[in-house]
Amino acid sequence: MPDAPSDAVLDATGVAKRxxxxxxxxxxxxxxKAGQVVALMGANGAGKSTFVKILTGVLKPDAGxxxxxxxDSTVVNPAGARKWGLVPVYQEPSLIPDLSVADNLRLGDxxxxxxRHWIGELGLPDLSSDALIRSLPLASLRIVDLAxxxxxxxxxxxxxxxxxxxxxxxxxxxLKVVRAQAxxxxxxxxxxxxxxxxxxxxxxxxxxxxxxxxxxxxIEPGIEERIVEMMLGGAVAAAVxxxxxxxxxxxxxxRLRVRxxxxxxxxxxxxxxxxxxxxxGVVALEGQGQDELFDVLAxxxxxxxxxxxVDGAPKTFHHPxxxxxxxxxxxxxxxxxxxxxxxxxxxxxxxxxxxxxRTWGAIRMGDEAEKVGAAIETLQIDTRAQxxxxxxxGGNQQKVTIARWIAKGVQTLLLFDPTRGIDIRTKRQIYGLxxxxxxxxAAVLFYTSxxxxxxxxxxxAVVIFNxxxxxxxxxxxxxxxxxxxxxxxxxxxxxx
Amino acid sequence: MTMTDTPTAMNRLGRLMVDRPLLPLIGxxxxxxxxxxxLNPGVLSxxxxxxxxxxxxxxxxxxxxxxxxxxxxxxxxxxxxxxTIAAYLTATLAPLIGVPPAIAIALAAAILIGLVNGFGIxxxxxxxxxxxxxxxxxxxxCLLVYQRYVIATGVxxxxxLLWLGTGRTLGLPNSLALFIPFAILVIWAQRxxxxxxxxxxxxxxxxxxxxxxxxxxxxxxxxYTLSSLIAGVTGLLYLGQIKTASLSLALPLDLxxxxxxxxxxxxxxxxxxxxxxxxxxxxxxxxxTSMLTLMQIPEGGRxxxxxxxxxxVTALFIRLTExx
Numbered sequence: 001m002p003d004a005p006s007d008a009v010l011d012a013t014g015v016a017k018r019x020x021x022x023x024x025x026x027x028x029x030x031x032x033k034a035g036q037v038v039a040l041m042g043a044n045g046a047g048k049s050t051f052v053k054i055l056t057g058v059l060k061p062d063a064g065x066x067x068x069x070x071x072d073s074t075v076v077n078p079a080g081a082r083k084w085g086l087v088p089v090y091q092e093p094s095l096i097p098d099l100s101v102a103d104n105l106r107l108g109d110x111x112x113x114x115x116r117h118w119i120g121e122l123g124l125p126d127l128s129s130d131a132l133i134r135s136l137p138l139a140s141l142r143i144v145d146l147a148x149x150x151x152x153x154x155x156x157x158x159x160x161x162x163x164x165x166x167x168x169x170x171x172x173x174x175l176k177v178v179r180a181q182a183x184x185x186x187x188x189x190x191x192x193x194x195x196x197x198x199x200x201x202x203x204x205x206x207x208x209x210x211x212x213x214x215x216x217x218x219i220e221p222g223i224e225e226r227i228v229e230m231m232l233g234g235a236v237a238a239a240v241x242x243x244x245x246x247x248x249x250x251x252x253x254x255r256l257r258v259r260x261x262x263x264x265x266x267x268x269x270x271x272x273x274x275x276x277x278x279x280x281g282v283v284a285l286e287g288q289g290q291d292e293l294f295d296v297l298a299x300x301x302x303x304x305x306x307x308x309x310v311d312g313a314p315k316t317f318h319h320p321x322x323x324x325x326x327x328x329x330x331x332x333x334x335x336x337x338x339x340x341x342x343x344x345x346x347x348x349x350x351x352x353x354x355x356x357x358r359t360w361g362a363i364r365m366g367d368e369a370e371k372v373g374a375a376i377e378t379l380q381i382d383t384r385a386q387x388x389x390x391x392x393x394g395g396n397q398q399k400v401t402i403a404r405w406i407a408k409g410v411q412t413l414l415l416f417d418p419t420r421g422i423d424i425r426t427k428r429q430i431y432g433l434x435x436x437x438x439x440x441x442a443a444v445l446f447y448t449s450x451x452x453x454x455x456x457x458x459x460x461a462v463v464i465f466n467x468x469x470x471x472x473x474x475x476x477x478x479x480x481x482x483x484x485x486x487x488x489x490x491x492x493x494x495x496x
Numbered sequence: 497m498t499m500t501d502t503p504t505a506m507n508r509l510g511r512l513m514v515d516r517p518l519l520p521l522i523g524x525x526x527x528x529x530x531x532x533x534x535l536n537p538g539v540l541s542x543x544x545x546x547x548x549x550x551x552x553x554x555x556x557x558x559x560x561x562x563x564x565x566x567x568x569x570x571x572x573x574x575x576x577x578x579x580t581i582a583a584y585l586t587a588t589l590a591p592l593i594g595v596p597p598a599i600a601i602a603l604a605a606a607i608l609i610g611l612v613n614g615f616g617i618x619x620x621x622x623x624x625x626x627x628x629x630x631x632x633x634x635x636x637x638c639l640l641v642y643q644r645y646v647i648a649t650g651v652x653x654x655x656x657l658l659w660l661g662t663g664r665t666l667g668l669p670n671s672l673a674l675f676i677p678f679a680i681l682v683i684w685a686q687r688x689x690x691x692x693x694x695x696x697x698x699x700x701x702x703x704x705x706x707x708x709x710x711x712x713x714x715x716x717x718x719x720y721t722l723s724s725l726i727a728g729v730t731g732l733l734y735l736g737q738i739k740t741a742s743l744s745l746a747l748p749l750d751l752x753x754x755x756x757x758x759x760x761x762x763x764x765x766x767x768x769x770x771x772x773x774x775x776x777x778x779x780x781x782x783x784x785t786s787m788l789t790l791m792q793i794p795e796g797g798r799x800x801x802x803x804x805x806x807x808x809v810t811a812l813f814i815r816l817t818e819x820x
Contacts, residue, residue, distance in 0.1 A: 300707065324709040338707060340700035342767045351697050354690035355709035363688050404708065 009034050009187045010055070010086065010156050014064035016211075017050050022385050024050040025061070026211035030189070032156060037178065037188040039198045039219070042208030042231060042423065049091075049394065051208065052160055052191060056088040057081035068156065085155030089162055091191075091421055092336075093141040097134035101144060104133060110148050118147035123173045137287045139166050146174065150181070157181060158189040161421045163197060167285040167449075168484060175201050193424060194450075195224045207231055228424065253312040255443040256328070256412055258297070261306035267292035268467030270306075274412070274443045279434055281454040281461035281475065282447040283483050289467035290447050291333070294416045297445070298330035299323030310412070321355065327411030331401050331418055333447075335394070338401040345386040346372050348400050352408040375403035380429060395426035402433070410442045417449050431457040451480040451487075463487055517761040517769075521776040524809070528780060532787045539790060542667050548782050550662075550669035554579075554737065554746070556778035557675065557730040558753035559760070560682050561723040563774045566757055567686075567695040568719065569702070569766030570624035574613060574632035575753060578606040578724045579731030579746035581639050586732060587741030588643075590652040599654075599732065606728025609635050610721035618716035628720075632750075639743060651741050661736025671733055682771045695719065699766025755806050756781050761813060780809075 008031040017025040025047040032038045042048040053059040055066055057078045065074045068084045078088075095104045105115055112129070119127055122143045133141065142162060149157060159178065163171045179201040182188055190202055198205060199219060207215040207230040215230040217223060254273035261270045267289035274280045284290040295301035297308065299317030308315050310326045317323045320330070329352075332338050340348050349372045353359065376383060379399040385391035389400060398418060405413060415434070419427040434444050434457050446458055454461045454475055461478050463471040463486040471486040533540050558575045565572045582602040589598035609631055616627040663670040686692040694715050697705040706712055727746075734746050760777030762769025784805060788798040 298707070319711060320707050321709040321711055330707060332707060337701075338704050340697055340704055340767065342700050343696055347693060347696065350693070351705060351708040351710065354693050355705075355711075357714060360691040360694070361689055363690055363693065365688065 007033055008067075010066070010068050010189070011070075012051075012055060012064065012066040015051065015054055015061045015066065016063040017047075017054060017059060017061050019050075019385075019391065022391070024211055025054070027213065028064070028208060028211060029213045030055070030206050031216070032187045032189055034187055035182050035185050036203045037182045037190050037201050039202040039205040040189055040191045040208070041193070041198075041205055041227060046208040046231070046423070047211040048191060048208055052088070052090075052158065055081075055189070056086060056158060082152070082154075086158060087149045087152050087154035087156070088158040089142075089145045089149045089160065091161040093133075093138070093145055095133045095141060095144065098132065100130050100132055101127065101136075102129040104144075105129075105148060105151075108148060110151050114151035114153070115147050118150040118177070119143065121173070121177055122147055123170055139170060139287065142166055143170065143174075146177075150177070154186065156187045156189065158191070160191040161193070162190075163192065163194065167287075168451075168487075169285070171197065193421070193427075195227075199224070231424065254309075255311060256297075256445070257307075257309040257312075258293075259307045259309075261293065261296060261303050261308065262467075263292050263296055263301060263303045263305075266467050267296070270462075270464060270467070270469050272462045272469060272472065274445055276441055276443050277438050278460070279438045279444040279446055279458045281458035281478070282445060282464060283451065283454060283461050283487050284447070284464040285487050288464045288487075290464055291416075293464070294330060294332075294414055294445075294447065297323065297328055297414055298332075299328070300330070324352065324355075324408075328414060329405040329408065329410065329412070330414045331398075331405070331416060333416040333420065335397050335401060338404075339389050339397060341390040342388055345376070345381065345383055345389060345392070345400055348389050349375055349404045349407050352404055371407040372403075375407040378406055379403045379433065395422040398422055398430075399426065402430070410437055412443045412445070413437060415444060415446045417447055419453065420449060427453075451478075451483045454478040454483060517773050518776065520813075521760065521773055521780070525776055525780050525783065528783045528787065532783065532790065535787070536790050544786075546664060546667055546669055548779070548786060550671060550737065551786075552778045552782040553669070553671045553675045554730050554734045555749055555752055555756055555782065556775050557678065557733070558727060558746070558749050559756035559774045559778050560678075560771055561726050562753050562757040563760070563762050563769060563771050564682075564686075564695055564719060565624060565723055566699075566754075566762045566764055567766055567769060568698045568716065569764075570617065570716070570719075571754065571764070572613070572628045572720065572723045572727075573625065573750055573754075574609055574628040574635065575723065575727035575730075576747040576750035577632040577635045577639075578609045578727035579734060579749070580742075580744065581609070581635055582606045582728035582731035583735035583745050584639060584643075584741050584743065586657075587651045587653055587735060588646070590654060591650045595652075595654045602732070603725065603728045606724045606731065607721060608724075609727075610724025613720040613724065614717035617720055618713035624720075636743075636747075643743060653735055653739060653741070657732055657736030658739065659736070661733055662739070671737070674729075674733060679771065679775060686770055691715070691718070696767055699763075699768075701767075752781055753778075755810075758810050759806065759813070781806075 010030065010032040012028065012030045015025055015028040028047060028051050030040065040048060050059065054061045057073060057080055061074055065072055067073065068086055071084060073081055073084055096107070105112060119125065124140060124143050127140060146162060163174060166174065175197055178188055178190070190198065192198055202219045205217055205219055205227055206213055207227055209231055217226065255276045256274040259271045262268055266287060270289065270293055272280065282290055292301065296303045299320040299322045310328065315326050350368050353368060353371065354363065379402060381399045381403060382396050389397060392400065402418065418430055434446065438444055448454065455478055458475045460475055461473050461483065462469050463473065463483065465487060473482060473486065558579065561572045561575045582605060585602035585605055586598050589601055612631050613628050616622040617624050660670050660674060694705065694710055697710065698712055698715055702712055731746055735741065738745060756777040757774045758764060759780055760769065760773030762774060784802065788801055793801065
C-alpha cells in the first residue's frame with residue numbers, strides 16, 4: 001500500500017454516531033491490514049451493529065472517518081463502499097425471497113461462474129440457481145450470501161454473525177474459506193460472538209464497549225478471558241457454568257408429552273416428555289425438523305400425525321391462541337416474527353394480555369404497568385429507547401420477546417435459539433432466567449444452535465436427527481463432542 | 497452542540513413529529529387560517545368557524561373509519577357508499593314506516609356492508625382495497641335497484657337530523673353534540689382499549705400478533721363491521737346537513753376521508769398514527785377547500801391546487817417522519 005497513510009486496507013478512526021438520546025458510538029476505531037482476519041467483538045449495545053453500518057456506508061457517522069485503501073469512504077453509500085472493495089454479508093439474509101438465486105445474482109451484478117465455484121467450495125454444489133430464495137433453508141441462504149460476496153473478489157470482506165444460523169459442518173467449511181481469503185492477501189472483518197471460531201481463523205480482535213474501542217489484541221491461546229473482561233468492563237465476569245445436581249425426574253404426569261409427532265417432510269417421528277421444573281434442551285443440525293416441532297407445539301402449524309398431551313390431556317392446536325391457552329408459549333427464532341418494531345416496549349410486552357375478545361375492552365392500565373414493569377425488571381431490559389422497539393439493540397429486543405411471556409405468566413416456554421446473535425452478557429442473563437423459571441415450576445423447551453449452552457442451561461437434551469429423536473442425554477454428560485456425534489446420528493439408540 | 501445546520505434541524509422537526517405529531521399539524525392548520533385571513537380580510541368570524549366545523553365533522557367521522565382500518569394496514573373505500581345508503585334509506589322509508597324503523601333499517605343496511613367486508617377480508621383474506629371497493633360497487637347497484645322498484649312516496653328528513661345537521665346552539669353547530677363524544681370514544685379506544693391496541697399490533701406485525709395469541713380474523717371482522725356502522729351514522733348526520741337524499745350523497749367524501757387520515761399522520765402501511773391527527777387533517781382539508789373557493793379560482797384550477805397541496809403536505813410529512 002504505497003500511497004496509503006498507514007498500511008491498513010481499512011482504517012476507521014474516531015467514529016461517533018448518536019441516535020436521538022442514545023450515543024451509540026463515541027470513539028470507535030478499527031484497522032485491518034492485508035492478509036488479516038480481524039474479529040470485531042462487543043457485548044449487547046456496545047455499538048457493533050452501528051459500527052458495521054458505518055463501515056459499509058449504510059449510515060453516515062457524526063464524527064470520525066473510514067478509509068478504504070487510503071480513500072475516505074465515509075460519505076459514500078453501500079454501492080460505493082462495494083465499488084471501493086468492501087463487501088458485507090449481513091446478519092440477516094439480504095436476498096429477495098420471491099426471486100430465484102440466479103435473478104438475485106443478476107440484481108447485484110454478481111458473476112455466475114465464480115459464484116458456482118464458491119458455492120461448491122462452501123459445500124452446497126447441488127444448489128440450483130433456479131431455486132426460489134423463499135424455498136431455501138436459512139443456512140443455505142447464508143451460504144448463498146457468502147458465495148455472492150466472495151464472487152465479487154472484495155479487498156475487504158465483512159462478515160456479520162455469519163455462522164449464527166449454520167450447522168457445524170458448514171461452519172467448518174466457511175471458516176476454511178474465510179481463512180484462505182486472508183492467506184491470499186485479502187482482508188476480512190469477522191463479527192462474531194463465538195470464541196472457538198475466532199481462535200480458529202482470526203489474527204486480531206478489536207473489542208468495543210459502550211461505543212468505544214477498548215482493545216485491539218492479537219489472538220493467542222487463553223486470550224478469551226481477557227476479551228471477555230474487556231467486553232464486560234470488569235462487571236459480571238464470573239462464568240455461569242456451574243454443575244447442577246441431576247434432578248430426580250418426577251414420576252407424575254409430565255407437563256408436556258409428545259408422541260410420534262409428524263408434519264411435513266422434515267419432522268417424521270418425535271417423542272419426548274418435558275416435566276415441570278425441567279429445562280429440556282433440543283439439539284439438532286440445521287433443518288432436522290426442529291423448526292416444525294416448535295411450530296406445531298406453538299399452534300402455528302398442524303401436525304399430520306402423533307399426539308401432544310399437556311398435563312395428561314390430549315391437545316390439538318389450530319391457532320397459536322390454542323397453544324397459549326394450554327400454557328405453551330413460543331419465543332421464535334427470528335425476532336422479526338415476534339416484535340412490533342414500530343411500537344413501544346410496553347405495547348410489545350402487553351400484546352398477549354389483550355389478545356382474547358374478553359380483553360378487548362378497557363385496559364386496566366395500572367395492572368398492565370405492573371406486569372410489564374415486573375417483566376422488564378426480571379429481564380433487566382435497557383429501556384432508554386423504549387418508544388420504538390426497533391431502536392433497541394438485538395439483545396434487548398430478544399429480551400422483549402421473552403418478557404412478553406413472563407408478563408403473561410410462564411407455564412411451558414418454547415425457546416427457539418434464544419441466544420442467536422446476541423452478546424455474552426445477555427446470553428448469561430438468559431441462562432440464569434431460564435434456570436429461575438424452571439426452579440419456579442415452569443417447563444422449558446430450549447433449542448439451541450450452540451452446543452455449549454446445553455450444559456449451561458439444560459437438565460437433559462433430546463437430540464433430533466432426520467426428523468427423529470436419536471438420543472436423550474443428561475446435561476452433565478452433554479459435552480460438545482458427545483452432542484455433536486449424536487446430532488450427526490452416529491450414536492443412535494432407541495429413545496428412553 | 498452544532499444543531500443549527502439544516503439537516504439536523506430537519507431531523508429534530510421529524511422527531512418532534514414522531515413524538516408529538518399533533519403540534520406541527522395544528523401549526524399547519526393555523527398557518528392556513530392565517531393565509532385565508534390575509535387573502536380575504538374580514539372572512540374570519542364565529543360564523544365562519546362554526547360553518548367550517550360543521551362541514552369538517554362528517555369528513556372527520558368517515559376519516560375515523562380510514563384511521564382505524566389503516567392502522568391495521570387496511571382501508572375502507574365503502575364508507576361513502578354505506579353513508580349514502582343509510583341516508584337514502586332513512587329519507588325514503590321514513591314517510592312509509594316512520595322514523596325509528598327507517599333508521600333501524602338504514603343502519604342495518606350499513607352494517608350488512610360491513611359484515612360482507614369483514615367476511616371477505618377476515619375469512620377469505622381478500623385485500624381490503626379490493627374487497628371494500630367491490631362491496632361499494634355492489635351496494636351502489638343495490639341502491640339503484642331499490643330506487644327503481646321501491647317507489648318512494650316522498651322524502652322525509654327527520655327533524656332531529658335536521659337539528660343535528662344544520663342547527664346551532666350558542667353559535668356552535670349541534671353536530672358537535674354527536675362528534676365530541678364520538679371523538680373522545682375513538683381516541684380513548686385507540687389508546688386504552690384492548691381492541692385499539694390490537695389494531696396497532698396487527699398493523700405493525702400481523703404474524704407477531706398471531707403468535708401472541710391474537711385471532712386476527714376476529715379483529716378484522718369487528719373492525720370492518722364497526723367501520724360501516726360509523727359510516728352509516730355519518731350518513732344520517734350528513735343527510736340532516738345536506739337536506740336532500742341523493743344516490744351519491746356521501747360518495748365524494750370517500751377519498752378525502754383517506755386524505756384526512758394520511759395528512760393526519762396515519763401510515764397507510766399500518767401500525768402508526770391516531771385519530772387526533774386525523775381530526776386536524778379533516779379540518780386542514782376543509783379550510784383548504786374553503787380557501788380555494790374564496791380565492792375564486794375556477795373549479796379545474798381549484799382541484800389541481802387541492803391535489804397538489806395534499807401531495808406536498810403528505811410527502812413532506814412522510815419525508816420528515818421516516819427520516820428517524
